[in-house]
Amino acid sequence: MNELKQLIFVGLGLNDEKGISLRGLEETQNADMAFMELYTNLLPDFSLHHFEGLAGKKIDVLSRSNLEEENGKTILNAAEKGNVVLLVPGDPFVATTHVALRIEAEKRGIKTRIVHGASAISAVIGVVGLHNYKFGKTVTVPFSENSSETPYNVIAQNRTLGLHTLCLLDLKADEDRFLSVNEGIEQLLRMEEKKRKGIFNPETLVVGVARVGSVNPTVKADYAEKLRGYDFGGPPQSLIVPGELHFMEVEALIRFAGAPEKLRGVSR
Amino acid sequence: MNELKQLIFVGLGLNDEKGISLRGLEETQNADMAFMELYTNLLPDFSLHHFEGLAGKKIDVLSRSNLEEENGKTILNAAEKGNVVLLVPGDPFVATTHVALRIEAEKRGIKTRIVHGASAISAVIGVVGLHNYKFGKTVTVPFSENSSETPYNVIAQNRTLGLHTLCLLDLKADEDRFLSVNEGIEQLLRMEEKKRKGIFNPETLVVGVARVGSVNPTVKADYAEKLRGYDFGGPPQSLIVPGELHFMEVEALIRFAGAPEKLRGVSR
Numbered sequence: 001m002n003e004l005k006q007l008i009f010v011g012l013g014l015n016d017e018k019g020i021s022l023r024g025l026e027e028t029q030n031a032d033m034a035f036m037e038l039y040t041n042l043l044p045d046f047s048l049h050h051f052e053g054l055a056g057k058k059i060d061v062l063s064r065s066n067l068e069e070e071n072g073k074t075i076l077n078a079a080e081k082g083n084v085v086l087l088v089p090g091d092p093f094v095a096t097t098h099v100a101l102r103i104e105a106e107k108r109g110i111k112t113r114i115v116h117g118a119s120a121i122s123a124v125i126g127v128v129g130l131h132n133y134k135f136g137k138t139v140t141v142p143f144s145e146n147s148s149e150t151p152y153n154v155i156a157q158n159r160t161l162g163l164h165t166l167c168l169l170d171l172k173a174d175e176d177r178f179l180s181v182n183e184g185i186e187q188l189l190r191m192e193e194k195k196r197k198g199i200f201n202p203e204t205l206v207v208g209v210a211r212v213g214s215v216n217p218t219v220k221a222d223y224a225e226k227l228r229g230y231d232f233g234g235p236p237q238s239l240i241v242p243g244e245l246h247f248m249e250v251e252a253l254i255r256f257a258g259a260p261e262k263l264r265g266v267s268r
Numbered sequence: 269m270n271e272l273k274q275l276i277f278v279g280l281g282l283n284d285e286k287g288i289s290l291r292g293l294e295e296t297q298n299a300d301m302a303f304m305e306l307y308t309n310l311l312p313d314f315s316l317h318h319f320e321g322l323a324g325k326k327i328d329v330l331s332r333s334n335l336e337e338e339n340g341k342t343i344l345n346a347a348e349k350g351n352v353v354l355l356v357p358g359d360p361f362v363a364t365t366h367v368a369l370r371i372e373a374e375k376r377g378i379k380t381r382i383v384h385g386a387s388a389i390s391a392v393i394g395v396v397g398l399h400n401y402k403f404g405k406t407v408t409v410p411f412s413e414n415s416s417e418t419p420y421n422v423i424a425q426n427r428t429l430g431l432h433t434l435c436l437l438d439l440k441a442d443e444d445r446f447l448s449v450n451e452g453i454e455q456l457l458r459m460e461e462k463k464r465k466g467i468f469n470p471e472t473l474v475v476g477v478a479r480v481g482s483v484n485p486t487v488k489a490d491y492a493e494k495l496r497g498y499d500f501g502g503p504p505q506s507l508i509v510p511g512e513l514h515f516m517e518v519e520a521l522i523r524f525a526g527a528p529e530k531l532r533g534v535s536r
Binding site for chain 1: 279281282284285286287288289290291293294322359360362364367368370371374375381382383385387389390391393394395397399400401402403404405406407408425429431480481483516519520523524
């Protein structure tokens with residue numbers, strides 16, 4: 001056992017076992033024990049077998065109930081005895097899921113550190129070529145059984161300010177359920193029919209992104225009525241509802257996302 | 269020469285040569301030519317010599333004028349002949365600097381791809397334990413010779429909506445100049461004296477972060493009057509001005525950023 005007693009949260013980055021940073025892999029190789037959760041986000045091409053080969057050790061994959069219902073006791077008990085890593089998809093604290101675990105560790109006197117990874121939050125915005133500082137609040141579109149007015153209201157608020165909205169689409173990776181761009185658009189169109197504020201119509205420009213960080217992401221910009229039936233392929237998927245567009249953003253959407261050429265002329 | 273003609277933008281992630289993903293290093297190893305820029309962001313512990321050892325090849329480090337004034341011709345000409353990578357600090361398209369280069373490549377029929385990296389945008393928010401979806405628009409605080417009302421106005425707008433503001437602090441890595449948390453706070457206090465909207469006072473809670481992604485980041489939350497003189501150490505640095513705080517966010521700020529205990533009781 002290493003004499004260090006600590007819990008290191010390591011980001012797995014995007015898509016597959018090669019999304020992790022060199023530092024993250026090194027910390028995993030050096031750890032006394034390595035845990036992983038694969039339910040807060042989906043890494044579609046991830047191979048546990050291959051990753052264990054790279055890490056040179058067995059990885060203990062924890063379920064949602066291991067981590068949440070037991071307050072992460074398994075991990076905390078291990079971290080009180082040695083050097084432990086918890087591997088998390090993306091950048092470890094973009095989802096708020098593990099903040100409680102980190103607080104509990106610090107309360108117990110366990111040192112915590114973070115090795116960051118690439119996150120869909122910055123990747124989705126980057127791959128479509130929109131400007132990061134022109135985004136307002138981010139929102140998650142829930143599954144339709146939990147349908148809520150929040151996404152519509154956040155888009156409305158951001159548009160009033162001329163800002164873009166990044167809409168994450170809900171997923172339960174452990175149940176193999178994910179919301180598609182198509183379903184996200186349908187939900188927003190239904191909300192428009194109910195609220196009638198003119199925020200999200202069939203003529204609204206939207207951008208859909210699937211499998212960001214893979215070698216074949218699908219990136220497509222078009223009007224909602226076109227994209228509601230567009231085939232984005234497998235998960236994970238995200239949706240962007242643009243606000244006011246700078247002319248460079250219009251060029252980017254046309255070049256990188258196949259947006260309609262007639263968008264030229266609506267930019268500022 | 270590889271028969272592929274493409275330009276791959278590869279994120280270097282944070283802090284040092286081990287911030288890159290395994291995929292990013294692999295693409296660099298396989299490239300016919302590898303370029304790098306280190307001026308859009310600062311990787312304080314980056315060793316080019318060590319990175320070239322990992323990549324197994326010489327890396328051509330380009331200056332701002334190579335890339336911007338010549339419209340990236342060096343890179344585009346290389347990518348018309350083979351498989352080229354451009355290594356960029358962080359996640360390659362969080363800064364908008366290289367969007368024009370990617371558009372130009374696509375215009376010339378050069379295929380482009382992105383290998384994402386960890387970005388300060390998600391890392392700074394994660395390391396302090398605040399909730400990503402409670403942030404409004406991000407803003408950059410410029411050097412004082414370019415002082416502008418924009419940061420103050422963005423913070424005001426976000427606070428009206430109860431939202432946190434991530435303030436990036438300007439830097440010119442190629443001139444070894446960077447704005448500190450201390451200077452950012454001073455600028456905002458001066459703007460308050462001018463505008464008097466009660467947005468940013470000596471009693472305003474702020475969070476400063478330095479060297480995110482390193483093994484010894486400085487993370488400190490306190491009132492502006494306290495942090496204006498706090499020693500954050502070396503760059504890069506960022507500033508967060510919180511809006512309304514959830515009680516879990518308060519706990520996180522106390523545990524991870526040494527915020528005053530009396531914050532308990534102001535959360536929602």
